[in-house]
Amino acid sequence: MPPLIVAEKVHVAFPTAGPVLRDVTLGLAEGDRVGVVGRNGDGKSTLLRVLAHELEPDSGRVTWRRDLAVGYVDQSDVLDPAATVRDAVVGDALDHEWAGDARTRDIVSGLVPPDVAWEARIGELSGGQRRRVALASVLARSWDVLVLDEPTNHLDLDAVVWLAGHLRQRWPAGSGALAVITHDRWFLDEVCTTTWEVHDGTVDAFEGGYAAYVLQRVERDRQAAASEARRQNLMRKELAWLRRGAPARTSKPKFRIDAANELIGREPPVRDGVELTQLATARLGKDVVDLLDVDVDLPDGRPVLRDIEWRIGPGERTGILGVNGAGKSTLLGLVTGDVAASRGRVKRGKTVEVAVLSQSLHELDDVAEERVSDLVGRQRATYVAGGKELTPGQLLERLGFRTQQLSTPIKDLSGGQRRRLQLLLILLAEPNVLILDEPTNDMDTDMLTAIEDLLDTWPGTLLVVSHDRYLLERVTDQQYAILDGRLRHLPGGVDEYLVLREKQEQERDSAAGAPRGVSQSEQSGLSGAERRSVQKDIASLERRMEKLSASVDALHAWLAAHDQSDYEGLQRHTEELRTVEDEIARLEERWLELSESLD
Known part of the structure; x- marks a missing residue:
């Protein structure tokens, strides 16, 4: 079968960055599911824009199959701020048309947040809400090809x-x-099922997803005797994690892996847990932070956290899960001391030094004019990682900074570079309790691997809040969730959390007046997501019927006041009145059907 999209000898260069793509030839065929990886700035987004005809290459050509429909989601916000959420997602479709389509209902339920009104203006939404609506607006339409640039940004774990x-x-x-x-x-x-790695102006194709890509990349580097020893070692360590920690992930590749398995056998575990715990205990003692029967209330008395019993030990590596607004920041505030308990007791060890890598980069605002080398030079002269003594410059190199970037003013760094510098400064301050709040922002997969490698050697207590499931499973040894204001241990990890979240949603759908133990969803045969979608449909129908009723009143007034000898005008308005009344009757019938489905 011929490809849907073919790129032939594509070359793209930018004045400040030079060539980004050099004579790239590739194709996208029916059934392809391609993940695009590579370092930030190496041309991933440029490649997708070229394939989607959003950017013309400097040379070469991109050919689409005739009548091909391509849906494209960019990282930028392109929605009309004056449009409503309804306009953006379903356009001019009548309520019964889009509500009758199961896929559209599922998209609305899965992506449009429950607290976002259907008639809300795009310009009134937050950046995260706009991003979700933009993704929903593309997915709700039919396409032969979908081209998505960072679609998981601003999505929580459930989404x-x-x-x-x-x-x-x-x-x-x-x-x-x-x-x-x-x-x-x-x-x-x-x-x-396929991975494209964009690097040095070229695109290399690998069979399988991320785990398979890591496996093949290690073997490729080994066979080629790659000179990038540091990068190779990082990927070998990543491979050891993939094979030992989650072997099912590498069950799909269909290539020979004997040589790579030999490499795995020689790799030590990703972390020496015993040594790290000993070091952490030496630095912290036996007591870190204990939350003992703690409650936290809002100023108006509403509860946020209830009955929190959590004893954080030295060297503990814990991931915290929960939806936005569940109380994760409040829980971390108890640990740092920024939040006071309404009831209960918070006990901290005498030697505890807490540092937080927050989502914001404002900590670097005061030094924005300084050069990277000057700022780092004022910190510690050495740092010990994995039993080796490293200079701050070597640490910067491990975190992806090139030599020429050391003289760059901090204000000119990219978001990802500033994020890495922020982490480095925290590590050089040598805290013994480190809190990471959504640390994956602005990071590519290579840099995430480098940061995870650095954290593997960090001897302290690590608390991580993230929607990135891979990161949580990679750098933490246990997970907790905040559900209905209470902290719950998750022996089954993220999978257990997702099961509990589904159960929580079903319980919240229980209706007043329903028999004990029987939810409205069970009574009606609808899932919680389907029920919320039907309720949105009913509200939309009511607004539509209200507008049409106003039109009927206006038409009746016109007919009563108009000259009865104007037969053409009377006939035209009478037909219009009949059409509107028929539409109202149809909407009322649909309203009754949907209402009955909730009973």
Whole structure:
């Protein structure tokens, strides 16, 4: 079968960055599910823009199959701020048309947040809400090819899982095509069957998702005797994690892996847990932070956290899960001392030094004019990682900074570079309790691997809040979740959390007046997501009927006041009145059907 999109000898260069793509030739065929990886700035987004005809190459050409429909989601916000959420997602479709389509209902339920009104203006939404609506507006339409640039940005864990499931089932097997950029490595493994690595102006293709890509890349580097020893060692360590910690992830590749398995056998565990715990205990003692029967209330008395019993030990590596607004920041505030308990007791060890890598980069604002080398030079002269003494410059190199970037003013660094510098400054201050709040922002997969490698040697207590499932499973040894204001240990990890979240949603759908133990969803046969979608449909129908009723009143007034000898005008308005009344009758019938489905 001929490819859907073919790029032939594509060359793209920018005045400040030079050539980004050099004579790239590749194709996207029916059934392809391609994940695009590579360092920030190496041309991933440029490649997708060229394939989507959003950017013309300097030379070469991109050919689409005739009548090809391509849906494209950029990182930038392109929605009309004056449009409503309804306009953006379903356009001019009548309520019964889009509400009758199961896929559209699922998209609305999966991506449009419950607190976002259907008639809300795009300009009134937050950046994260706009991003989700933009993604929903593309997914709600039919496409032969989807080209998605960082679609998982601003999505919580539940929404990422939903999106992966939607893309897996969107087309029948062997049809449709997907090309996606994301730093979410779990998502790449779940959705993609091919990986394109963009680097040094070229694109290398690998069979399988992220785990398979790592496996092949290690073997490729070994066979080629790659000179990039540091990068190779990082990927070998990543491979050891993939094979030992989650062997099912590498079950899909269909290539020979004997040589790579030999490499794995020689790799030590990613972390020496015993040594790290000993070092952490030496630095912290036996007591870190204990939360003993703690409650936290808002100023108006509403509860945020209830009955929190959590004893944090030296060397503990814990991931915290929960939806936005669940109380994760409040819980971390108890640990740092920024939040006071309404009831209960918070006990801290005498030697505890807490540092937080927050989502914001404002900590660097005061030194924005300084050069990287000057700022780092004022910190510690050495840092010990993995039993080796490193200079700050060597640490910067491990975090992806080139020599020429050391003289760059901090204000001119990219978001990802500033994020890495922020982490480096925290580590050089040598805290013994480190809190990472969504640390994957602005990071590519290579840099995430480097940071994880650095954290593997960090001897202290690590608390991580993230929607990145891969990161949580990679750098933490246990997970907790905040559910209904209470802290719950998750022996089953992220999978257990997702099961509990689904159960929580079903319980919240229980209706007043329903028999004890029987939810409205169970009574009506609808899932919680379907029920919320039907309720949105009913509200939309009511608004539509209200507008049409006003039109009927206006038409009646016109007919009563107009000259009865104007037969053409009377006939035209009478037909219009009949059409509107028929539409009202149809909407009322649909309203009754939907209302009955909730009973």
